[in-house]
Amino acid sequence: MKRLILTLAALCAPYSAIAxxxxxxxxDVYVEKVSHDANGRKSVVLEKPLKVVPGDRLVFILKxxxxxxxxxxxxxVTNPMPSAVAFQETLDGTELVSIDGGKNWGRLKDLRVxxxxxxxxxxxEDVTHIRWNINDDISAGSQGKLTFRGVVR
Amino acid sequence: MTSKxxxxxxxxVIPLAMLGANPAYAEGTTAGTDIQNDVTVSYSVGGVAQxxxxxxxxxxxxxxxxxxxxxxxxxTTDVAPGETGAVTTFTVTNTSNEVLDFxxxxxxxxxxxxxxxxxxxxxxxxxxxxxxxxxxxxxxPGTDTATFIDELAEDASxxxxxxxxxxxxxxxxxxxxxxxxxxxxEGGTAGGAVGAALxxxxxxxxxxxxxxxxxxAGETDGxxxxxxxxxxxxxxxxxxxxxVKFSTVISDPVNGTTNPKAIPGAVIEYCIAVTNAPGSATAxxxxxxxxxxxNITYDAGFGVTTNxxxxxxxxxxxAGAGTGSFSGGVVSGTLxxxxxxxxxxxVFRATVD
Numbered sequence: 115m116k117r118l119i120l121t122l123a124a125l126c127a128p129y130s131a132i133a134x135x136x137x138x139x140x141x142d143v144y145v146e147k148v149s150h151d152a153n154g155r156k157s158v159v160l161e162k163p164l165k166v167v168p169g170d171r172l173v174f175i176l177k178x179x180x181x182x183x184x185x186x187x188x189x190x191v192t193n194p195m196p197s198a199v200a201f202q203e204t205l206d207g208t209e210l211v212s213i214d215g216g217k218n219w220g221r222l223k224d225l226r227v228x229x230x231x232x233x234x235x236x237x238x239e240d241v242t243h244i245r246w247n248i249n250d251d252i253s254a255g256s257q258g259k260l261t262f263r264g265v266v267r
Numbered sequence: 268m269t270s271k272x273x274x275x276x277x278x279x280v281i282p283l284a285m286l287g288a289n290p291a292y293a294e295g296t297t298a299g300t301d302i303q304n305d306v307t308v309s310y311s312v313g314g315v316a317q318x319x320x321x322x323x324x325x326x327x328x329x330x331x332x333x334x335x336x337x338x339x340x341x342x343t344t345d346v347a348p349g350e351t352g353a354v355t356t357f358t359v360t361n362t363s364n365e366v367l368d369f370x371x372x373x374x375x376x377x378x379x380x381x382x383x384x385x386x387x388x389x390x391x392x393x394x395x396x397x398x399x400x401x402x403x404x405x406x407x408p409g410t411d412t413a414t415f416i417d418e419l420a421e422d423a424s425x426x427x428x429x430x431x432x433x434x435x436x437x438x439x440x441x442x443x444x445x446x447x448x449x450x451x452x453e454g455g456t457a458g459g460a461v462g463a464a465l466x467x468x469x470x471x472x473x474x475x476x477x478x479x480x481x482x483x484a485g486e487t488d489g490x491x492x493x494x495x496x497x498x499x500x501x502x503x504x505x506x507x508x509x510x511v512k513f514s515t516v517i518s519d520p521v522n523g524t525t526n527p528k529a530i531p532g533a534v535i536e537y538c539i540a541v542t543n544a545p546g547s548a549t550a551x552x553x554x555x556x557x558x559x560x561x562n563i564t565y566d567a568g569f570g571v572t573t574n575x576x577x578x579x580x581x582x583x584x585x586a587g588a589g590t591g592s593f594s595g596g597v598v599s600g601t602l603x604x605x606x607x608x609x610x611x612x613x614v615f616r617a618t619v620d
Contacts, residue, residue, distance in 0.1 A: 139321065141323055143302075161472075162472070164472030165468070165472045166328055174324075186310040187314070189310045191308050193307075196303055266295070
């Protein structure tokens with residue numbers, strides 16, 4: 115009987131720790147369809163990615179929510195770019211990016227790519243990973259949204 | 268600069284070779300490919316790192332049908348009256364994101380302005396279309412026999428030849444316009460017959476792979492019809508040859524070379540001059556034969572020269588460096604090719620009996 119209690123305790127301990135400090139996360143993709151009406155007015159509609167062909171503009175929306183009962187700190191969101199999608203921009207512009215598969219990180223304007231014996235400035239298409247280091251603590255119950263754009267290669 | 272920024276600057280130079288593993292998508296991600304986006308959140312609570320949270324979202328890339336047809340050399344194809352198997356070359360490029368078959372067909376203009384500005388005024392006979400089966404870009408009769416494009420890869424191009432005969436009655440400046448139309452068909456099976464016709468997905472979107480026509484309007488086809496067309500033309504250029512023959516007395520036994528007269532024993536120089544009218548096609552394989560008149564004797568010492576030149580204004584010939592022959596009372600020789608506006612001459616001598 116004593117052994118059984120110990121086993122139960124061991125099972126419960128990690129479970130309760132995760133349950134208490136849980137963060138919910140979701141990733142959604144939409145296709146940005148631009149259309150012009152008879153008067154030339156432009157309208158942009160976000161559609162579910164059901165009909166997607168190369169060249170289409172995609173909007174990725176990452177939502178997070180602290181469903182735990184304590185504040186989350188050092189909140190870092192990392193999103194590798196799908197290989198068939200070329201990164202364009204983020205909505206907030208505070209992201210760090212990697213152009214080498216997540217080894218090195220920086221602002222896009224600071225990154226350079228070797229070209230033969232010289233270098234060129236990195237362009238959005240070079241990006242392999244995006245990361246947001248969210249400095250503010252995420253208090254219990256609060257939520258946020260991060261948005262970035264890409265183009266189907 | 269903070270220490271963090273210094274670190275970023277120091278590590279920001281990345282060799283391009285590391286990026287070389289990224290797949291190339293010249294004509295787009297292949298239809299049916301899943302695009303999966305994964306996102307990870309790491310965080311701490313009370314200074315203790317927690318298990319990362321992940322989420323992902325996946326969708327399929329649909330099929331984008333696109334193609335181009337272009338005339339290959341950018342100039343009209345010069346042909347001669349009566350020429351058979353005259354070829355114009357087109358390039359068909361699959362700019363879809365899937366391997367496809369293509370039907371190819373040729374049609375003729377019925378009047379109107381042809382591709383390179385001329386006015387269409389005749390039709391090619393025996394018009395046929397062949398695909399460059401051996402991929403060398405040149406029409407090889409008997410080898411390039413395929414009549415549709417089988418399994419053209421994404422972003423790949425192939426030459427297509429329109430082949431036909433020029434009626435012998437055509438004259439210089441006649442133009443015949445042709446249009447090549449390529450139509451995308453289902454791919455997926457090598458060999459056999461051409462794939463089935465494509466249909467654009469209609470109605471509500473689904474989560475599966477759908478077909479979208481994305482091609483532009485070509486010479487004779489509309490936009491978004493899975494077909495593309497381009498024009499080219501044939502221009503007839505015949506050679507227009509004229510021949511003159513004249514003789515000059517070189518010397519006689521009494522006066523020598525001073526105002527010689529055609530008395531017995533006099534040396535006569537004959538010139539047969541051939542001119543090709545300006546703007547005509549180059550004349551090839553020109554041969555001349557001339558039967559010597561009676562009462563003169565061929566001058567074997569001078570021989571027969573070919574490829575000389577003719578001054579039509581002065582009416583004089585200059586012997587050339589080539590040689591002809593004399594046999595059985597007939598002088599003969601062949602001349603080099605004469606381009607439009609050019610001339611050539613055959614020169615020989617004889618003495619008056």
